[in-house]
Amino acid sequence: MNMDIAAVNALPYEDFVDILGNVVEKCPIITAAVWSGRPFLSLAALEAAISEFIDALPESEGILRCHPDLAGRDHQSGSLTRESHDEQAGSGMGALNSGEASRMARLNQEYKERFGFPFVICARMHDKENILRQLSARCQNERAVERARGIEEVKKICHLRLQSLVLTDSRL
Numbered sequence: 001m002n003m004d005i006a007a008v009n010a011l012p013y014e015d016f017v018d019i020l021g022n023v024v025e026k027c028p029i030i031t032a033a034v035w036s037g038r039p040f041l042s043l044a045a046l047e048a049a050i051s052e053f054i055d056a057l058p059e060s061e062g063i064l065r066c067h068p069d070l071a072g073r074d075h076q077s078g079s080l081t082r083e084s085h086d087e088q089a090g091s092g093m094g095a096l097n098s099g100e101a102s103r104m105a106r107l108n109q110e111y112k113e114r115f116g117f118p119f120v121i122c123a124r125m126h127d128k129e130n131i132l133r134q135l136s137a138r139c140q141n142e143r144a145v146e147r148a149r150g151i152e153e154v155k156k157i158c159h160l161r162l163q164s165l166v167l168t169d170s171r172l
């Protein structure tokens with residue numbers, strides 16, 4: 001599926017949410033909310049509408065909690081969303097040796113106990129060594145810093161998911 005922004009703007013509500021509903025993991029309500037802002041002049045304008053909606057939420061940790069752990073339970077049971085599956089596979093989450101896998105599980109748990117929400121990172125921008133390093137370092141941050149950092153990562157994931165669905169047109 002690869003459309004231009006005009007095709008996106010022409011989508012009826014149901015199709016818009018079916019196609020773009022997972023650009024923020026398991027949060028189709030965000031896609032549903034921005035539909036009324038059509039027509040979008042560009043992919044960047046659609047992305048900005050999503051970003052503004054997220055920033056206006058009174059509570060953003062719920063979005064972080066919708067994300068599966070990297071190499072976590074959903075990864076093992078095969079119940080990831082297609083997008084998350086592809087991202088995790090691309091960053092080597094399926095190729096952890098047993099030492100890396102137990103370190104990832106331990107640090108994910110530690111992170112969640114400390115902050116009350118899961119560690120989120122744009123997996124497509126990192127390899128497994130880098131992800132483990134960042135996870136370990138980010139466990140030391142303040143809660144408010146991590147909340148903001150997690151949301152920044154959600155927006156990077158959203159950017160790449162949108163790009164894979166919508167053709168960017170240099171004339172727009």
Ligand SMILES: NC(=O)N[C@H]1NC(=O)NC1=O
Binds near residue numbers: 083084
């Ligand atoms: N926990 C976490 O970061 N999950 C994710 N990151 C990513 O790129 N895709 C995900 O599902």
